[in-house]
Amino acid sequence: MEQLIEQLKSQIIEALNFEDLTPADIETDAPLFGEGLGLDSIDALELIMLMDREYGIKLADPKEGKVIFRSVRTMAEFIQANRKK
Amino acid sequence: MRIAITGIGAISAIGRNCAETLQSLLDERSGIGAMRLLGSVHTDLPVGEVPLTDAELKHIAGVADSEPMPRTSLLGIIAAREALEQAGLNEKMVNGLAFISGTTVGGMDLTEQHWQDYALGKASENIRLHEAGESTNAIARQLSTLNFIATPSTACSSALNAIMLGANLLRTGQVKAALVGGAESLSKFHLNGFNTLMILDHAPCRPFDADRLGLNLGEGAGYLFIEPEEDAIARGATILGYIGGYANTCDAYHQTASSDNGEGALLAMSGALRMAGLQPSDIDYVNAHGTATPNNDLSESAALRRLFGSNLPAISSTKAFTGHTTSASGGLEAAICVLAMQRGFIPANLNWSTTAEGLITPVTHTLHQPLKHILCNAFGFGGNESSLIISNEGIDLSEAPLIDISKYRTVEISQDIDVSAYVSPAESRRMTPQTRRIVAAARRAMAESGIATPDAIVCATQWGCMLQSMRFLQDIIDSGEQQLKPTPFMQSTHNTVASTIAILTANHGYNTTYSQGKQSLDCALADIRTQMSLGLIQTAMVIEFDEQVDAWDAVLQHIGDSTQNIARVTIYTNRKQ
Numbered sequence: 068m069e070q071l072i073e074q075l076k077s078q079i080i081e082a083l084n085f086e087d088l089t090p091a092d093i094e095t096d097a098p099l100f101g102e103g104l105g106l107d108s109i110d111a112l113e114l115i116m117l118m119d120r121e122y123g124i125k126l127a128d129p130k131e132g133k134v135i136f137r138s139v140r141t142m143a144e145f146i147q148a149n150r151k152k
Numbered sequence: 153m154r155i156a157i158t159g160i161g162a163i164s165a166i167g168r169n170c171a172e173t174l175q176s177l178l179d180e181r182s183g184i185g186a187m188r189l190l191g192s193v194h195t196d197l198p199v200g201e202v203p204l205t206d207a208e209l210k211h212i213a214g215v216a217d218s219e220p221m222p223r224t225s226l227l228g229i230i231a232a233r234e235a236l237e238q239a240g241l242n243e244k245m246v247n248g249l250a251f252i253s254g255t256t257v258g259g260m261d262l263t264e265q266h267w268q269d270y271a272l273g274k275a276s277e278n279i280r281l282h283e284a285g286e287s288t289n290a291i292a293r294q295l296s297t298l299n300f301i302a303t304p305s306t307a308c309s310s311a312l313n314a315i316m317l318g319a320n321l322l323r324t325g326q327v328k329a330a331l332v333g334g335a336e337s338l339s340k341f342h343l344n345g346f347n348t349l350m351i352l353d354h355a356p357c358r359p360f361d362a363d364r365l366g367l368n369l370g371e372g373a374g375y376l377f378i379e380p381e382e383d384a385i386a387r388g389a390t391i392l393g394y395i396g397g398y399a400n401t402c403d404a405y406h407q408t409a410s411s412d413n414g415e416g417a418l419l420a421m422s423g424a425l426r427m428a429g430l431q432p433s434d435i436d437y438v439n440a441h442g443t444a445t446p447n448n449d450l451s452e453s454a455a456l457r458r459l460f461g462s463n464l465p466a467i468s469s470t471k472a473f474t475g476h477t478t479s480a481s482g483g484l485e486a487a488i489c490v491l492a493m494q495r496g497f498i499p500a501n502l503n504w505s506t507t508a509e510g511l512i513t514p515v516t517h518t519l520h521q522p523l524k525h526i527l528c529n530a531f532g533f534g535g536n537e538s539s540l541i542i543s544n545e546g547i548d549l550s551e552a553p554l555i556d557i558s559k560y561r562t563v564e565i566s567q568d569i570d571v572s573a574y575v576s577p578a579e580s581r582r583m584t585p586q587t588r589r590i591v592a593a594a595r596r597a598m599a600e601s602g603i604a605t606p607d608a609i610v611c612a613t614q615w616g617c618m619l620q621s622m623r624f625l626q627d628i629i630d631s632g633e634q635q636l637k638p639t640p641f642m643q644s645t646h647n648t649v650a651s652t653i654a655i656l657t658a659n660h661g662y663n664t665t666y667s668q669g670k671q672s673l674d675c676a677l678a679d680i681r682t683q684m685s686l687g688l689i690q691t692a693m694v695i696e697f698d699e700q701v702d703a704w705d706a707v708l709q710h711i712g713d714s715t716q717n718i719a720r721v722t723i724y725t726n727r728k729q
Contacts, residue, residue: 087577
């Protein structure tokens with residue numbers, strides 16, 4: 068799990084173009100949206116695409132992302148349980 | 153001056169002309185269906201295609217089979233000619249005519265088809281047609297006598313912005329008449345783009361319905377022929393309606409989402425009412441933007457409720473008939489409003505069944521009643537909000553002679569300047585290096601001039617946001633239209649720069665972009681000078697930009713051209729220096 072969390076942090080930084088951040092800057096349990104990284108609706112779509120590309124998980128409804136993307140940990144848990152690759 | 157509408161032209165999935173369009177509306181017959189012509193792999197997405205091949209459109213438009221022509225231009229020629237004919241003019245009779253046609257797709261369909269050819273130095277005659285302004289020129293060449301040509305490119309509000317510029321040119325006596333509206337074909341580029349935003353419904357769209365899941369894309373063109381009432385009367389033309397008032401504002405909220413309270417939309421609608429000297433209660437019908445995305449319909453409903461309170465007029469979206477015709481929608485729907493006024497009916501908002509909290513309840517079946525004042529909305533990416541009032545009685549709009557305007561401050565930023573002091577990493581993470589330079593130039597110009605909130609932000613660009621456009625196009629080709637990233641698409645529209653700056657500086661003012669080749673700056677200056685003459689604005693920021701892109705240079709070399717980085721921002725005022 069910890070390995071997946073670290074990998075996910077790097078993938079998030081790359082997918083969302085956070086050039087000035089390193090994985091250590093992202094807190095595993097901090098909210099991704101609103102506060103924390105302050106992500107928006109386009110970032111949510113990028114994260115949905117990231118899960119599709121890297122883990123073979125397809126979401127049909129962007130609203131599902133709200134719960135999954137609460138934090139890096141919740142995202143990692145969802146990936147762990149649903150990954151196809 | 154009273155601005156009369158004496159001709160309209162329309163083509164879309166519900167008709168090749170105004171008569172067919174009217175019949176489809178009255179019959180409540182949607183044009184949305186399975187994809188037949190576009191050739192995208194996403195055949196599960198319904199679209200509003202004009203059911204004619206390019207060859208068939210060329211035949212109708214009187215264009216030779218061998219002549220390269222974007223589908224956008226073909227649709228434009230057919231609708232523009234209809235509007236001119238209805239106005240009782242053949243092109244040669246018109247002197248001092250402006251042709252202002254909004255588009256964002258431009259010739260992207262040809263670029264998609266010929267991308268591999270271009271790399272090999274083949275089909276080079278099509279390359280220049282990629283440019284939005286050149287797709288307008290292709291229409292204009294078929295119409296002959298035209299004195300002023302401009303292409304506003306603000307995505308889905310482009311055509312309404314074209315109508316506003318045309319009206320302003322009339323009010324300052326710069327042209328005798330104007331043919332105004334927009335044209336846009338479907339493209340794999342923007343179908344895939346909207347798909348990455350997850351706002352396309354896999355079923356026919358349901359504007360304002362509780363269970364709506366998104367929009368269907370459509371294509372088409374729509375134009376109004378407008379002229380001073382006295383000229384129309386003098387030449388015995390039939391007056392179909394009048395331009396009542398109009399406004400463009402920026403929501404200044406997000407590149408692809410509308411604010412929850414519909415602030416920008418409210419400002420646009422109330423601005424149009426103010427210009428017309430009308431009260432909300434004077435409006436008989438609102439032709440809503442109503443795309444059927446969860447976000448648009450909720451935000452537009454909020455704005456409508458704030459403007460009209462509990463006395464909502466009849467409201468419908470006609471996008472369940474035509475699909476969302478993006479840059480053409482303002483022109484097409486303005487033409488539909490004129491048809492509705494002429495015939496005395498409110499078009500149905502098809503596919504609606506369930507209400508939900510916060511949403512307006514639309515008119516679900518054709519209502520026959522006389523209409524005096526109609527409000528027509530078109531909202532684009534970056535919160536570019538435009539509203540137009542069409543009236544059946546003349547409305548006096550102020551006139552003014554053209555005044556001189558002054559350059560107040562110019563800032564130019566070249567490639568080798570570090571701009572990190574002007575744009576933070578968090579702000580700039582979606583920007584290309586050139587966009588960062590443009591934003592830095594804008595911020596410096598605002599700081600050095602002491603004008604933090606110019607009344608207008610107007611961009612002039614030949615190719616637009618080309619790096620992100622080329623990235624997205626290449627991704628489409630490489631991936632076979634699969635697993636595409638939304639960011640390059642949402643950053644690819646011509647108006648991305650103007651809206652980005654408005655969002656960063658919370659500027660709700662006038663916001664637009666012209667893409668007209670080497671004349672783009674002339675168009676931008678004509679716009680702000682005209683608005684300053686009319687007292688609509690006092691200050692303006694004009695942004696000249698283009699982006700050097702290797703992938704596009706590899707194509708342009710075959711026609712002896714290349715792209716270059718330009719980031720030049722000038723603050724203009726109506727005051728003598």
